Amino acid sequence: MKKVLIYIEKSYCDQALGLIEVTRQLYPDQQVKTYALIINSEVPSCLEGVCDVLLTLDDKFLQFFDQKGIADVFTQVNKQYSFDAILFLATPMGRCIAPSVAMKLDTGLVADVTAISNQDGQVSLIRPAYSGKIMAGICITGEGPIMMSVHSGIFTYQKGKDVVSTHVALTNLSYRYANIKVKDRQEKSIPYDIRKSTVLVSGGAGCTDIGKLQNLATLLNGHVSASRAVVDKGLVSRAIQVGQSGKTVSPSLYIALGIHGALQHVEGLKDIPYIISVNTNKDAPLCSISDIVVEGDALLFLTKLIQKIEEV
């Protein structure tokens, strides 16, 4: 029987279900008991009947950004249960807490995993490196649990049979508190979530006219997304970035304008029925996975296509 602990952050409960699928791929033919750790939050309903054990800790002084404190909690919980694997979602906080925990447990850690290969019991955790130019298969050699942060949106939870979830409130733990205070907090409104869009009009270095991208997106009842090049220029919010360092998207239609499509970008495209790419280079990597490749200037084409749709 394998024991796997998954860390649940309040704002990412649904996506954390993907970690259950990771568990299944790690131990395909074995019985697995899944534990979820939930700090300062109600148990999300999506975990009921899915995880075997729901570990909760309520202490308003232990704050979500407290890497030291949370690492202490993990260490003690691991001591109690001796997990075979500890999984995090690669959220901004998850990617901070995971390395602290790994260091405290003296175990290896792989960041931002996008696939798992399991050949004859040799588990290899796959992740892109060097700006997505290389995919690396990494194994954990230490004696500690297998630890990884998992890129969100790649692993899809498939409902298995219902389990009866046991609730355990963690008590008598001792941990440090960070000497950090929140002075001010402002929530930002996100106009739309590109992970939920059915049509995405995506701009790259070769097409940075955001207004025009928006025009086409509106005509197609879709949204605008962008490649890292455009986000790095500060032209649009990182919230709409597609790719390994951005989001994984699955619209029905993806129109890529002036996007070269390095591995890091293509990695963010999953199960998309129709891809149209417009590029001056018809051999750009993204073009090879497209249904239609338009060879030419992306902005010029965008302008013409908008005109055509508006005319009719």
Next chain:
Amino acid sequence: MHIVCVVKFVPDVDNFSYNYENHTIVRENSTMLINPDDACALGFALKMKKRNPQTFIEVVTMAPASIIPHLEDILRVGFDKATLISDSLYAGSDTYATSKILTQYLKDIEYDCILSGTHSIDGDTSHVPSQIAQCLNLDHLNSIQHIEEDSFTRSSATVKVESESSSITYEIALPALLSLTRDSSYRLPYVRYKNLNLDVSDKLQVVSNKLLGLSPKSVGLKGSLTKVLSTHTKKYETRDKIIVSSDDSGVEIVYEFLKNKGFI
């Protein structure tokens, strides 16, 4: 005030060589540059030194000796000291081993604050800053976009962390480790023309394992807890694409396609 900047030189990701046999980067042959996020940490530290010339800034990095010219260039911008942690035993260290090595040096030196970047453009694991903080028992915040200059004292700092969904201002007690991002406005200035060939050798120290005294088994590939088993460039399923030009006929084909599939 004593600031330590822990930084990393990274291969230019558009132009680097990789050893596919032992799965490590050939750092000696690659064009190296200062990691962009780390450059912001250096930029902020210099800004503080301008405000208060008493500020002492030490730049710490782990790299092969071939990085020395780059480190000298950074010293010429106006830092007080640079420490290169370098030993052939350290080659191939994963993030765990790297954090242990850096900690072994940092634990014995003086600082009020450690600055670093958040992400690196090569490995992009973001492990090392969190792990150093854990080892040194320091509080840590990352993805910092702004540090209020007036608030930056020996005892605390006020910093702003922007994420997709929120903007949070924290007050953090120092010493602590603060990791900046390249979305911040801090930049590393260029070397002034008159300083281009400035002799900075007295400010540069190279620290090897002779000084740090770590067990050879605990560093390098041997001391790593992760191992790269394979590397490959990913192949994607290609589609039966049609190639059209961007003229009117191309527009027509795309338009018809969108219409047939029900998007218009």
